Amino acid sequence: MPSIKRTKFKLSPEQLLEMFYWLKLIRAFDERLSILVKQGKVRSGVYTGIGQEAIIVGTGFGLRKDDYICPLHRDLGSFLMKGVEPGVMMSQMFAKTTGLSKGRDSALHSGVSDLGIFGNTSMLGANLPVAAGLALTYKMEHTDNVVVAYFGEGASNVGDFHEALNFAGVQRLPIIFVCENNQYAYSVPIEKSMAIDDVADRAESYGFDGVAINGNDVLAVYQSTQGALARARSGEGPTLIECKTYRWHGHSEHDKAFYRTNEELAMWKSRDPIPTFTTYLKGLHVLSDQQEQDIVERVAKVIDEAVEFAMSAPDPKPEDAVTDLYA
Amino acid sequence: MSKDLSYLEAIREALAEEMRRDPKVFILGEDVGAYGGAFGVTQGLHEEFGDMRVVDTPISESAIVGISIGASLRGYRPVAEMQFADFISCAFDQIVNQAATLRYRYGGRASVPIVIRAPSGGNVSGGLYHSQNPEAWFVHRPGLKVVAPSTAYDAKGLLKAAIRDDNPVVYFEHKFLYRRAKGPVPEGDDIVPIGVAATRREGGDVTLLTYGAMVTPSLEAADRLAKEGVEVEVIDLRTLMPFDKAAIFASLEKTSRVLIVHEDVKTLGIGAELSAVIMEERFDRLDAPVMRLTYPDTHPPFSHILEQANLPNPDTITGALRRVASY
The missing domain is CATH 3.40.50.970 (Thiamin diphosphate (ThDP)-binding fold, Pyr/PP domains)
Known part of the structure; x- marks a missing residue:
């Protein structure tokens, strides 16, 4: 199999700062959610992606509005990058009418067709056949738009994964399958759920390339994505990018994650994608201490306003439990 | 045409x-x-x-x-x-x-x-x-x-x-x-609207609700009952969800007796729901319990003998109609 073309990519200082902003915003969004759960203000299951932000930012950066994304449950940040207002996303978590679901469900269980965002169910991997269907329409229309579909290493064991990737391979669909391999499917470690080391190896059996990369390096993720996007846009079909990473919190906020060691967690925290990128940007003199401080303050303001917006938004009316069932 | x-x-x-x-x-x-x-x-x-x-x-x-x-x-x-x-x-x-x-x-x-x-x-x-x-x-x-x-x-x-x-x-x-x-x-556009049943045979003594392949044997049974002086109204539901409650109730106004025939198994088949709705909303119109003739709660066997023993047919439907009519 030919390796992924390493397309030349150049990012301007402004773009690098924008990436930095998204990393900080997405981290802050999830951290605030975690606090809100502990305060009892958010009642739904919250599945943070803290530690995995480089994947969302590296794959989502520079996508077109009419490219489609099919996020997984830890990817609330990808909703924000694709254009959902932070206040709307926070409202979704507070079950308010201003949320995408109007209180019917939380987190990723809603989408925005106009922004090219698909909202999956809780059935992991069930977004992948839908992603293939979206990509099929791009092929039918001979456009060069692309679908980016996300899943965990756990979901790669689901039948829908096989059905979707197989179909995408047969049809050479314009789609990128992004595996966020965070080492655990809830409590089950990867060595108990698959007999191979790399999910990326699975791509070969579907007739397209798979690569395993450092998912905590936002520029590595960006570079691989740009290569895969170029292939998909030029009709060369799908790519699987496996991003090795780690989730810092439990499966959900109520999970104490006793199934892993403190040493393991500490090791992965030392690979935190954000300080790594911060040091890199400062070394390039793209980011000054003052700019960093400004971005931190800007992020805090965005999150504060989002929470305020959500908390003061109206609750759904009881009668809306039985509306919007049929078109 | x-x-x-x-x-x-x-x-x-x-x-x-x-x-x-x-x-x-x-x-x-x-x-x-x-x-x-x-x-x-x-x-x-x-x-x-x-x-x-x-x-x-x-x-x-x-x-x-x-x-x-x-x-x-x-x-x-x-x-x-x-x-x-x-x-x-x-x-x-x-x-x-x-x-x-x-x-x-x-x-x-x-x-x-x-x-x-x-x-x-x-x-x-x-x-x-x-x-x-x-x-x-x-x-x-x-x-x-x-x-x-x-x-x-x-x-x-x-x-x-x-x-x-x-x-x-x-x-x-x-x-x-x-x-x-x-x-x-x-030829051309003749839409059969979803949610509207069809009365296949008019009658004032018993209402028979059915659909699919059970319509023809139901009509044959109704013809036999006519020779016995019992006029059966045969309603082909056509849509099972949302079913045509108005048509069912209108027929019941004339007949006050209902038999439901379907090929699906009995327990929690469509007949169970139709029967429940009729009894909840039109109990005072009934002169007999709503009865069901269905496939029994078993699997559809390969043997022609085993399958024929249980599929509703003109003989068994005739028998069921007699029971409802004479209750």
Whole structure:
């Protein structure tokens, strides 16, 4: 199999700062959610992606509005990058009418067709056949738009994964399958759920390339994505990018994650994608201490306003439990 | 203008006409392409519309429905074929969790205009996995519509209505009727609206509610009762969800007695719901308990002897009608 073309990519200082902003915003969004759960203000299951932000930012950066994304449950940040207002996303978590679901469900269980965002169910991997269907329409229309579909290493064991990737391979669909391999499917470690080391190896059996990369390096993720996007846009079909990473919190906020060691967690925290990128940007003199401080303050303001917006938004009316069932 | 068509030809004609009318309509499923479908329903369509509108798929029922959902979110109207209704269980999650809930969890801001064609029913020595009647599973799930035509005319008109409907519709086409049910079918657009039953025979003594392949033996039984001085009104439900409550209640006003006949098993079949609704809302109109004649709670066996022993037929329906009439 030919390796992924390493397309030349150049990012301007402004773009690098924008990436930095998204990393900080997405981290802050999830951290605030975690606090809100502990305060009892958010009642739904919250599945943070803290530690995995480089994947969302590296794959989502520079996508077109009419490219489609099919996020997984830890990817609330990808909703924000694709254009959902932070206040709307926070409202979704507070079950308010201003949320995408109007209180019917939380987190990723809603989408925005106009922004090219698909909202999956809780059935992991069930977004992948839908992603293939979206990509099929791009092929039918001979456009060069692309679908980016996300899943965990756990979901790669689901039948829908096989059905979707197989179909995408047969049809050479314009789609990128992004595996966020965070080492655990809830409590089950990867060595108990698959007999191979790399999910990326699975791509070969579907007739397209798979690569395993450092998912905590936002520029590595960006570079691989740009290569895969170029292939998909030029009709060369799908790519699987496996991003090795780690989730810092439990499966959900109520999970104490006793199934892993403190040493393991500490090791992965030392690979935190954000300080790594911060040091890199400062070394390039793209980011000054003052700019960093400004971005931190800007992020805090965005999150504060989002929470305020959500908390003061109206609750759904009881009668809306039985509306919007049929078109 | 009308011409005589078989039930199967009527389905094919609806597909062809809708595909000519609307470029967003396309077909996908196993063997639907050049082969023309396991039963020949899609014969000739691949030749006319090509690879991208009559899409042969791998054996991947879940993906077939998932792909349909994805395409529908971009404005397409896919018609997915399950080779046998029995195989629909492999796509259950995509239908009941993905398609049925999507509009609700999107806050009413999206719809899923897909049709899932499911060749169902027994009396063809198909055995356990080629004879099932799984319609009640889908009636039980809010967000879906379910139809089950009994005539060639309705097969065409209901499929057209289903394709134009903005909701996911499960279309049960009865295999026994494919080449046995023949009749006049209008050329061009004659829509049979979803949610409207048809009175196949008028009568003032007993109301018989049925659908699909049970309509013909029910009419034969009704003719026998007429010789005994009992006039049976036979209502073909045509749509199972939402069923035509008004037509049922109007008939009940005349007859005060109801027999329900279906080929699905008894426990929690459609008959259970119809019976419950009648008793809840029209108890004072009843002169006899609502009775059911159904397939017993067992699997559809391969042996012709075993299957015939239990399928409702004109003799057993006649017996049941006598019991309801004389109660």
